[in-house]
Amino acid sequence: MTIAPEIEIRPLPEGAAADGGLMSELAGLVNEVYADAEAGLWAGGAARTSAAEIAGYVGAGEIVVALVDGRIAGCVRVRELDAGTGEFGMLAASPRHRGIGLGRELVRFAERRGRSRGHAEMQLELLVPREWRHPSKEFLAGWYGRIGYRPVGTGAVERDYPHLSPHLATPCDFVIYRKNLGPALEPADRT
Numbered sequence: 521m522t523i524a525p526e527i528e529i530r531p532l533p534e535g536a537a538a539d540g541g542l543m544s545e546l547a548g549l550v551n552e553v554y555a556d557a558e559a560g561l562w563a564g565g566a567a568r569t570s571a572a573e574i575a576g577y578v579g580a581g582e583i584v585v586a587l588v589d590g591r592i593a594g595c596v597r598v599r600e601l602d603a604g605t606g607e608f609g610m611l612a613a614s615p616r617h618r619g620i621g622l623g624r625e626l627v628r629f630a631e632r633r634g635r636s637r638g639h640a641e642m643q644l645e646l647l648v649p650r651e652w653r654h655p656s657k658e659f660l661a662g663w664y665g666r667i668g669y670r671p672v673g674t675g676a677v678e679r680d681y682p683h684l685s686p687h688l689a690t691p692c693d694f695v696i697y698r699k700n701l702g703p704a705l706e707p708a709d710r711t
Contacts, residue, residue, distance in 0.1 A: 525620060528587040529629045531598075537579035543571040546583070546595055550574070553612040557656040561649060563689040569610065577610075584629055586613070586622045594622040598630040605698075606634030607643045627667060635701045643698050644669065647677070650691040661695070669697035 536542055547569050554568035577583050577597050586594035594613040601607045608630040613622040634642050644664065648657045661671075673696040678685040680694070 525588045527625055529584060529625050532578050532583045532585055534579050534581050537575040543575045545592060546574045547571045549614060550610055550612045561690060561692055562687055566687045584626060586626055588617050593617040594626055596626040596630055598633055601643060604640045605643055606639040609644060631701055640701055641698050642701055643696060645694040645696055647692050647694050650693050664697050668699045671695050672698045
């Protein structure tokens with residue numbers, strides 16, 4: 521009989537941004553996951569994020585972590601795009617903890633947080649190569665579809681994120697996905 525590990529999802533307190541070791545650990549996790557998930561998209565092994573960038577997101581109250589048996593095993597950035605729309609990104613689950621529902625639980629937390637803040641929709645952006653199919657991106661597109669996200673548009677990296685464009689190894693677009701969150705939670709249900 522296999523016992524599922526205990527997963528705890530919680531936002532990092534803004535003050536955690538001062539913990540350089542923790543910020544490095546989170547940046548390392550995101551970079552490890554994205555090195556595989558975005559292999560071939562970036563030139564020269566460009567890193568997805570840095571400890572300083574993560575610290576900025578933590579300081580803004582935007583980073584949520586997944587703990588397995590008390591240790592960080594995943595994270596996601598959750599923020600408000602506008603009064604009616606939340607967004608999550610930088611979703612990462614440690615390869616050592618895949619298949620136990622970390623990603624799903626992080627997305628659920630992001631959706632609950634958005635709903636509690638009055639957002640009617642949740643959005644994500646998925647970077648995809650323009651001229652070929654990437655296995656990880658194909659998998660993620662299917663997974664997001666199964667949990668209710670639908671593509672609503674496409675953007676060009678060179679137009680919308682010009683600072684990233686020179687770092688790409690191949691032309692890329694990003695597909696914008698959205699999900700209707702339904703009614704906002706009652707105050708007693710807020711996370």
